[in-house]
Amino acid sequence: MFFSIPNIAALMNRYYIEYRQLIGAFFFGDVLERVMFFIAFGMGLGRAVAQIDGVDYITFLAPGIAAGSGVFIMAVATTYGVSNRYEGSAIWQSWLATPVRLQDILLSELIFNMLRATPSLVILYIVAYFFDAVPSVSGAILSLPVLMFANLVYGSITLNMGVYLGRMLYFRYIQALWVMPMYLFSGVFFDIKEAPEWMQVFANIFPLYHVLEVVRPLVLGRPVDLAQALISFTVLSVIFVVAFCLAYNQFKKRLFD
Amino acid sequence: MFFKTVYALWYRHFLTWKTMFWSSLTSNVFNPLLFLFSFGFGMGAIVENIEVGGQVVDYLVYIVPGMMAYSGMFTASFETSISAFARYYMQSYWDQVLATPAMLHHLMMGEILWASTKAMFAVVCVLLVGYLFEGVVLDWSILWVLPVMFLGCFCFATCGMVATSFAKSFEMFSYFFTFWVTPMFIFSGVFFPVDRFPEMVQWLAYLLPMTHLVDIVRDLSVAGVMDAGVLMMKLAYIAFVAVVAYAVAYRNMKHRIFD
Amino acid sequence: MNIIHAENIQKSFGDFEAVKGVDFKVPQGTCVGLLGPNGAGKTTTMRMIMGLSSLSAGSLKVFDTPVDKVTRAEKMKIGLVPQEDNLDPDLSVRQNLEIYGSYFGLEKSFIQQQADSLLEFMQLGEKANNRVNHLSGGMKRRLIIARALIADPEFIILDEPTTGLDPQARVLIWKSLLKLKDQGKTLLLTTHYMDEAQRLCDNIVIVDGGKVLDEGSPKELISRHVKNHVFEVQKPVPEALQDSDIDHEDIGDSVLYYVNNPDKVKHLLPDGITYTQRVSNLEDVFLRLTGHKLRE
Ligand SMILES: Nc1ncnc2c1ncn2[C@@H]1O[C@H](COP(=O)(O)OP(=O)(O)O)[C@@H](O)[C@H]1O
Ligand SMILES: [Mg+2]
Numbered sequence: 001m002f003f004s005i006p007n008i009a010a011l012m013n014r015y016y017i018e019y020r021q022l023i024g025a026f027f028f029g030d031v032l033e034r035v036m037f038f039i040a041f042g043m044g045l046g047r048a049v050a051q052i053d054g055v056d057y058i059t060f061l062a063p064g065i066a067a068g069s070g071v072f073i074m075a076v077a078t079t080y081g082v083s084n085r086y087e088g089s090a091i092w093q094s095w096l097a098t099p100v101r102l103q104d105i106l107l108s109e110l111i112f113n114m115l116r117a118t119p120s121l122v123i124l125y126i127v128a129y130f131f132d133a134v135p136s137v138s139g140a141i142l143s144l145p146v147l148m149f150a151n152l153v154y155g156s157i158t159l160n161m162g163v164y165l166g167r168m169l170y171f172r173y174i175q176a177l178w179v180m181p182m183y184l185f186s187g188v189f190f191d192i193k194e195a196p197e198w199m200q201v202f203a204n205i206f207p208l209y210h211v212l213e214v215v216r217p218l219v220l221g222r223p224v225d226l227a228q229a230l231i232s233f234t235v236l237s238v239i240f241v242v243a244f245c246l247a248y249n250q251f252k253k254r255l256f257d
Numbered sequence: 258m259f260f261k262t263v264y265a266l267w268y269r270h271f272l273t274w275k276t277m278f279w280s281s282l283t284s285n286v287f288n289p290l291l292f293l294f295s296f297g298f299g300m301g302a303i304v305e306n307i308e309v310g311g312q313v314v315d316y317l318v319y320i321v322p323g324m325m326a327y328s329g330m331f332t333a334s335f336e337t338s339i340s341a342f343a344r345y346y347m348q349s350y351w352d353q354v355l356a357t358p359a360m361l362h363h364l365m366m367g368e369i370l371w372a373s374t375k376a377m378f379a380v381v382c383v384l385l386v387g388y389l390f391e392g393v394v395l396d397w398s399i400l401w402v403l404p405v406m407f408l409g410c411f412c413f414a415t416c417g418m419v420a421t422s423f424a425k426s427f428e429m430f431s432y433f434f435t436f437w438v439t440p441m442f443i444f445s446g447v448f449f450p451v452d453r454f455p456e457m458v459q460w461l462a463y464l465l466p467m468t469h470l471v472d473i474v475r476d477l478s479v480a481g482v483m484d485a486g487v488l489m490m491k492l493a494y495i496a497f498v499a500v501v502a503y504a505v506a507y508r509n510m511k512h513r514i515f516d
Numbered sequence: 517m518n519i520i521h522a523e524n525i526q527k528s529f530g531d532f533e534a535v536k537g538v539d540f541k542v543p544q545g546t547c548v549g550l551l552g553p554n555g556a557g558k559t560t561t562m563r564m565i566m567g568l569s570s571l572s573a574g575s576l577k578v579f580d581t582p583v584d585k586v587t588r589a590e591k592m593k594i595g596l597v598p599q600e601d602n603l604d605p606d607l608s609v610r611q612n613l614e615i616y617g618s619y620f621g622l623e624k625s626f627i628q629q630q631a632d633s634l635l636e637f638m639q640l641g642e643k644a645n646n647r648v649n650h651l652s653g654g655m656k657r658r659l660i661i662a663r664a665l666i667a668d669p670e671f672i673i674l675d676e677p678t679t680g681l682d683p684q685a686r687v688l689i690w691k692s693l694l695k696l697k698d699q700g701k702t703l704l705l706t707t708h709y710m711d712e713a714q715r716l717c718d719n720i721v722i723v724d725g726g727k728v729l730d731e732g733s734p735k736e737l738i739s740r741h742v743k744n745h746v747f748e749v750q751k752p753v754p755e756a757l758q759d760s761d762i763d764h765e766d767i768g769d770s771v772l773y774y775v776n777n778p779d780k781v782k783h784l785l786p787d788g789i790t791y792t793q794r795v796s797n798l799e800d801v802f803l804r805l806t807g808h809k810l811r812e
Binding site for chain 3: 258261262265266268269272273348349350352353354355356357358359514515516
Binding site for chain 2: 022029040173180184185189190192194195
């Protein structure tokens with residue numbers, strides 16, 4: 001088989017030990033930042049924006065912030081974090097001297113960071129619930145697996161960007177040209193349908209936009225366009241598989257050639 | 258001699274930055290562009306009533322001064338925290354300098370003034386981008402904004418130095434960003450007036466030097482005037498934070514390096 | 517005149533005493549070596565001299581000035597070669613020298629002149645415009661030495677200048693250090709290479725565990741502690757040798773015998789005994805004083 005479960009389990013344990021040591025820094029960075037964003041923008045723009053898409057601004061914002069949170073966490077982890085591990089401390093090389101293989105490492109990086117990003121989703125929904133901003137609790141719960149999968153996809157994309165750019169110095173371009181535009185133009189903060197026409201077209205290139213098209217109706221307790229959701233899911237799955245294979249090949253070149 | 262040495266240290270950073278001038282310019286222009294497009298046009302379409310000094314303004318006009326202050330704040334904070342720490346911790350740049358006749362004061366001042374310079378570059382980039390999209394008017398009152406911004410950037414750079422003086426690893430900066438930089442991004446009136454928050458939060462927001470800086474910069478660049486007494490009070494507060502931060506950072510660093 | 521005069525200097529990090537009262541002098545124009553195993557407190561001592569680390573107790577004078585009152589002018593006269601390579605990774609080889617010189621507040625023309633001659637002196641001329649991370653270990657070390665010389669200092673401190681380098685690179689550095697000595701510069705050097713100390717140093721201070729064990733010229737130290745010859749005799753040692761009163765040391769599997777006259781041991785060794793014999797050197801002194809156990 002392509003992946004080895006025991007190897008992945010061993011690696012996850014290793015990441016978990018590191019995570020436990022830095023839990024404070026991670027927790028505040030991941031969770032608190034998003035919660036602050038949610039509360040501040042919800043309150044701050046809540047009065048300037050009367051109603052949006054038929055709901056209060058803060059209610060509109062909750063799924064947006066939730067869906068966007070993983071974008072940042074996954075991007076930083078799969079660029080700076082990964083580069084630090086195979087170039088900075090060269091810890092991957094020491095793992096590769098054992099039966100652990102490259103594909104196990106790559107998948108573990110993605111899964112671990114996706115799991116790491118999950119508590120912040122849950123906590124964000126809980127906070128939003130207390131602000132009366134989660135109309136459909138079951139919808140919010142259903143949206144969790146969708147967002148977890150989406151985080152894997154974001155991670156697989158930035159993993160490629162990181163390994164192809166190669167040097168840490170260039171990683172800020174990923175932030176500037178991919179992560180920020182995606183966050184700002186996918187409809188996290190405002191309804192894309194009310195934005196200028198060019199922005200509506202532009203938004204289509206970002207996975208986050210398509211994820212939000214599914215997640216926002218879910219959390220707002222509205223019917224989801226199932227056909228559309230299925231197409232999005234298929235496209236995202238294909239992106240994930242292709243991105244993973246590309247990254248695998250490029251890492252193989254970098255590490256073994 | 259003090260200035261000559263500080264200048265030498267400043268120049269070292271300038272020299273390395275110069276080689277990356279174009280990429281630095283690109284990202285300094287691109288980042289505010291993203292925000293101005295997204296918030297100015299996207300958000301602007303749904304934001305209804307936002308006021309500066311009693312007059313209703315376009316949302317774009319509202320956020321350009323905020324973005325100026327934010328770019329300066331972020332650049333200055335980042336430079337004396339993560340970047341300075343990398344030089345201190347990973348590259349032993351500080352050890353290298355302290356082995357010469359340069360002293361810790363020179364070193365810290367060199368870092369802080371460099372960070373302020375770099376931050377001012379970012380501020381001017383936002384100003385020009387804002388001007389291109391008619392988010393700000395370039396007239397004489399802008400000349401007042403720049404020195405005020407410099408004081409602000411100096412203050413944020415010194416605060417970043419405090420974080421560096423405490424940090425034991427890069428992960429520690431997560432606290433600095435979560436509890437200091439991000440709150441100044443979202444609670445200090447960059448995107449919306451502080452009076453939208455509950456009283457308690459407003460009170461906390463006014464402890465942050467950023468809130469005062471944003472107030473000044475917005476009033477000066479949008480309305481063109483500001484009550485002199487209030488202006489002085491706010492400037493004094495920013496300067497006060499800078500002085501305290503410098504003292505704390507210096508004490509800490511000295512203890513850390515020499516003991 | 518003494519460039520350095522250390523009396524009972526001490527340094528603690530929290531509860532841990534890294535330097536527990538060290539005395540030594542560095543007379544002008546000489547080369548003094550601080551010799552000690554890893555963790556002996558050599559680097560800490562150097563950092564105290566440079567004012568990079570404050571003293572916990574004792575008195576340390578640099579150019580006859582207490583170390584915490586050293587003036588800018590005095591600091592200009594000291595060059596430091598730190599143990600770690602701390603070149604500026606963002607700058608080229610030449611810029612590393614020039615920018616470092618600017619921290620001293622030196623004139624631009626003087627710095628450029630110095631940079632030229634130092635690049636030549638350290639045989640780095642071809643690499644002048646390269647980035648420093650493309651240099652080999654030996655070149656990096658040479659560049660750091662060149663950097664320490666940028667202000668034309670009288671006194672140069674070198675912390676393990678050749679650790680981790682190949683033999684050619686070490687010889688090259690030794691040659692340049694001997695040239696500096698000929699120019700009348702004062703050197704203080706730490707090392708744990710005995711050949712290096714023997715070649716370069718007029719006087720050696722052996723330290724361990726933050727204390728001075730002994731000091732003197734290499735010759736003095738050898739004759740004081742390990743005589744002229746060393747015999748290493750595998751156990752079991754013959755009875756006759758065991759019963760003799762020859763200066764010896766048990767190091768586990770074998771016993772070391774120190775004598776001025778080799779015949780004295782030889783005639784006590786029956787045939788079939790495994791032993792080695794050699795002229796004693798500083799290494800024997802070092803091992804004898806600091807013990808044969810592994811450090812850290
Ligand atoms: N900043 C510090 N904090 C705590 N302990 C230190 C520090 N610097 C050095 N030490 C300890 O002091 C001892 C002497 O270190 P050092 O002077 O570097 O030894 P040497 O250079 O002789 O190898 C070592 O045990 C080292 O671990
Ligand atoms: Mg040492």
